[in-house]
Amino acid sequence: MRVRFLGSLACLLALTVAAWAVRIGEAAPDFQGVDSNSHAHKLSDYRGKFVVLEWHNNGCPYVRKQYNSGNMQKLQKEWTAKGVVWLTIISSAPGKQGYVTAAEENTYIKREGAAPTAAILDPTGAIGHLYGAKTTPHMFVINPGGTLIYDGAIDDRPTTDLADIPGAKNYVSAALTEAMVGKKVATPVTRPYGCSVKYAN
Amino acid sequence: MKTRWRPAIVTTLQIFLLCLVSLNSSAQTASGNSHLHVSLISDRSALMPGKTTAVGLHFKLTSGWHIYWINAGDSGEPPRVFWTVPGGITSGNIQWPTPQRLADDSLVSYGYTNSVLLTVPVAVRSTFSARKATLHADVNWLVCREICIPGISRLDLTLPVSRTSRPTASSALFRRTRASLPKKLPAGWSAIASEAQENFLLHVNAGKRLAKASFIPRHSLQVSNDGTQKLQPMPNGIALTIRKSDELLSPIARLDGLLVLGNGVSYDISAPVTSKRVAQEN
Numbered sequence: 001m002r003v004r005f006l007g008s009l010a011c012l013l014a015l016t017v018a019a020w021a022v023r024i025g026e027a028a029p030d031f032q033g034v035d036s037n038s039h040a041h042k043l044s045d046y047r048g049k050f051v052v053l054e055w056h057n058n059g060c061p062y063v064r065k066q067y068n069s070g071n072m073q074k075l076q077k078e079w080t081a082k083g084v085v086w087l088t089i090i091s092s093a094p095g096k097q098g099y100v101t102a103a104e105e106n107t108y109i110k111r112e113g114a115a116p117t118a119a120i121l122d123p124t125g126a127i128g129h130l131y132g133a134k135t136t137p138h139m140f141v142i143n144p145g146g147t148l149i150y151d152g153a154i155d156d157r158p159t160t161d162l163a164d165i166p167g168a169k170n171y172v173s174a175a176l177t178e179a180m181v182g183k184k185v186a187t188p189v190t191r192p193y194g195c196s197v198k199y200a201n
Numbered sequence: 202m203k204t205r206w207r208p209a210i211v212t213t214l215q216i217f218l219l220c221l222v223s224l225n226s227s228a229q230t231a232s233g234n235s236h237l238h239v240s241l242i243s244d245r246s247a248l249m250p251g252k253t254t255a256v257g258l259h260f261k262l263t264s265g266w267h268i269y270w271i272n273a274g275d276s277g278e279p280p281r282v283f284w285t286v287p288g289g290i291t292s293g294n295i296q297w298p299t300p301q302r303l304a305d306d307s308l309v310s311y312g313y314t315n316s317v318l319l320t321v322p323v324a325v326r327s328t329f330s331a332r333k334a335t336l337h338a339d340v341n342w343l344v345c346r347e348i349c350i351p352g353i354s355r356l357d358l359t360l361p362v363s364r365t366s367r368p369t370a371s372s373a374l375f376r377r378t379r380a381s382l383p384k385k386l387p388a389g390w391s392a393i394a395s396e397a398q399e400n401f402l403l404h405v406n407a408g409k410r411l412a413k414a415s416f417i418p419r420h421s422l423q424v425s426n427d428g429t430q431k432l433q434p435m436p437n438g439i440a441l442t443i444r445k446s447d448e449l450l451s452p453i454a455r456l457d458g459l460l461v462l463g464n465g466v467s468y469d470i471s472a473p474v475t476s477k478r479v480a481q482e483n
Contacts, residue, residue, distance in 0.1 A: 023447055061343075061351045097348045132447065134275045134308055151448060158278055159341070160351040189448045191421040195349045196276035199306045 022131055024188045028140065028148040031127045033089070033120035036105040041087065041118060048144050050084045050176060054116065055091065055128065057098025057136035058108060060195035061160040066137060067112050069162045072154075076115040079176060088116040091128030093200035098136065099123060125199040135194030141175045141185075150175035152190030232354040236266040237344040241336070241356040244320075244375040245366035248290070248334055251327030254366070255375055256358065257320040258282065258295075258340060260313070266346045267312045270300035272419055274310035274426045278343050280319070285337040289329040292336070293322040298381055299459060299467040300417065309426035311417055318378045325362065335359040383459050383467045390438075392472040394456045396445075401456055403441040403472055411439040413463030420457060422448040452476065 022028055028051075030043045043051065054072070057063055066072040076086050090105065092098035100108065105119045122128055131140060141150035155168035175185045231240035237260060244255040258280070260268055269277040284292040297319065300311040323336065340354045386392060391406045401424065403416060412434050418424045428444030443456075456474055461467040 024450060059348060061349060129307070160343070161341075189422060189450055192276075193278060194276060195345070196305055196308045196310070198347070199308075201306060 022140070022148050022151060024148055024151060026148060027146050028142040029130050031130055033087075033122055033127055035118035035120050036100075036102040036109070037118070038102065039118065041120060043142070043146070046085045046142075047146055050079075050144060050179065051142040052079065052084055052086045052172060052176070053131065053140040053142070054086065054088045055133045055136050055138040055197060056088045056119075057090070057092055057195060057198060058100065059097040060136045062194035063136050065160050065162055065165070066154065067114070069165045070113070071165045072137075073113050073115060075170070075172065079173075080115060080117055082176075082180075084176060086116045088114070088119040089122055089127055089133070090119065091122040091125045091133060092198040093125060094123055096198035096200075097195075098198055123200075125197070128197050128199060133197050135192045136197060137194050138192040138197070139172050141172060141179070143179055149179055149185050150188055151192075152187075153192045153194075156190070158191075158193035230356055230358055232356065233261075234344070234350060234352055236263045236346070236350065237261070237268070237342060237352065239340060239342065239354050239356070241338055241358045242318075242371045242374075243358060243360055243369055244372055246369055247361040247363045247366040248323065248325045248329075249364060249366055250325050250329045250362065253293075253322045253324040255320045255379075256323050256336060257318045257371075257375065257378070258338065258356075259316070259318050259371070259374070260342075261316045262314060262344060265314070266344050267303055267310075267314045268317070268342060268344055270311040270313070270417075271295070271297050272311060272417075272421055274303070274312075274421075275308040277310050277312065277345060277349070279312075280340055280342040282321070282341075283339040284321075285339075286323070287329075287331065287334050289326040290334055290336070291324045293324070296320045296322075296382055298378060299383055299461060299465075302415075302417070304427075307427050311426075318374055320375065320378055329362060331362060333359055333361050383469045386468050386470060390468075392460065392468075392470040394472040394474045396452075396474055396476070399445055401443045401445060401474065403443060403456060403460075405438045405440070405460060405470075407438040409438070410434055410436055411462060414439050414441060415461050416441055416443050416456075417459040417461060417467075418457070419459070422446050423453060423456070424449075 032042050034040055080086050137154045139154050143149050155170045157164035157168040171187055171190055178185050233239050240259045242257055242259050248254050269279045271279050273279055286292055303310045303312055336358045338356045343349055343351045389408055394401050394403045415430055423446055425444040425446050431442040433440040453474055456472045459467045460470050
């Protein structure tokens with residue numbers, strides 16, 4: 001009886017903790033997801049590496065700005081070459097903009113020349129809700145210790161104009177650059193800009 | 202027979218040429234797409250030297266589509282205007298009507314549906330001597346329903362400049378819009394905030410009981426947009442418990458935003474946040 005009660009209490013606590021959104025300086029919540037090649041991923045698999053989470057919807061004009069310009073692909077290549085784990089996450093529900101099957105995502109990645117470590121399909125929105133992902137793109141950076149060090153926009157130009165890429169300050173690159181040399185991230189939080197994540201109703 | 206045909210041919214040609222000219226003209230006061238139509242209109246028939254006149258961007262949207270307020274909320278971007286005006290004329294900032302709360306699943310934005318007039322004051326130097334002036338607005342907009350469509354409208358409005366002006370067909374719309382803009386807090390009212398661990402407590406003293414109110418934040422990353430605000434009507438006003446944003450990293454000096462009452466009237470507030478902690482959350 002007591003064991004069951006304690007078990008329920010622990011479960012309730014776990015649920016409560018899971019309901020808290022992510023916070024800078026705190027442990028990023030561990031998630032489980034399956035990628036477009038049917039491989040399973042947990043955040044805890046990557047303890048010891050920097051991890052970037054990139055919320056994605058291939059139809060959103062703010063995402064198109066980053067991909068049509070080649071900017072996102074360039075960032076993916078640059079940072080994965082430095083040992084960063086880059087996970088594209090798609091939380092669009094079936095029938096909504098951005099939803100893709102595994103095959104469609106693989107075709108897309110090839111066509112766009114994208115280079116994430118993996119593209120995680122999250123059609124139930126479980127991972128999106130766990131992180132409080134609001135827009136596409138919405139970027140999170142997690143350090144090798146599993147702590148969230150950046151949450152927000154990809155850069156400081158909240159527009160759909162490709163011309164705004166070259167002059168933009170990229171917050172993801174800034175956070176990774178600073179953290180990799182042991183500096184405190186100067187801008188850990190910004191308002192993410194983009195289309196709303198197309199969660200299931 | 203021949204002489205009766207000629208005037209008709211000439212008139213047809215004239216009409217045809219006129220059509221060509223207007224089709225080729227790049228000056229337009231309105232544009233958009235199938236879901237958004239925006240036009241540049243004026244409150245008065247003329248600009249006046251030494252005076253300020255209201256012009257406006259009149260957005261008309263198809264059902265279910267929306268554009269965003271200056272703080273768009275969880276997603277979206279407000280329209281942005283870049284003005285090109287003659288020397289001696291100054292364009293001001295957009296005056297934002299009170300937005301609606303637009304909820305989609307757990308994400309909440311602030312914006313407008315159906316139609317909205319975003320007014321902009323235009324000031325003319327008293328020594329302005331030209332007889333007319335063309336105001337040019339490049340408007341970057343984003344219109345969304347389940348998907349988002351961005352666009353740019355390049356609008357021109359040429360107005361005479363004279364000592365007097367008359368109302369226009371749009372003046373009634375300008376008047377209604379002006380009346381619905383957020384107001385300054387009435388004399389004798391006050392708004393102050395205190396903070397607890399998870400919430401801001403906003404106390405509004407109005408000298409009378411307020412049954413219903415909600416707070417719309419002016420800045421992002423301060424309060425949660427999806428959090429339910431708890432209300433406590435008081436004999437002399439109302440108290441609101443507003444959940445903080447998870448992204449709020451350091452204390453803020455003031456809580457800026459709109460206080461929207463049950464009757465739809467809204468007030469611009471800038472409530473100083475006292476660091477005094479409240480022992481018990483409401």
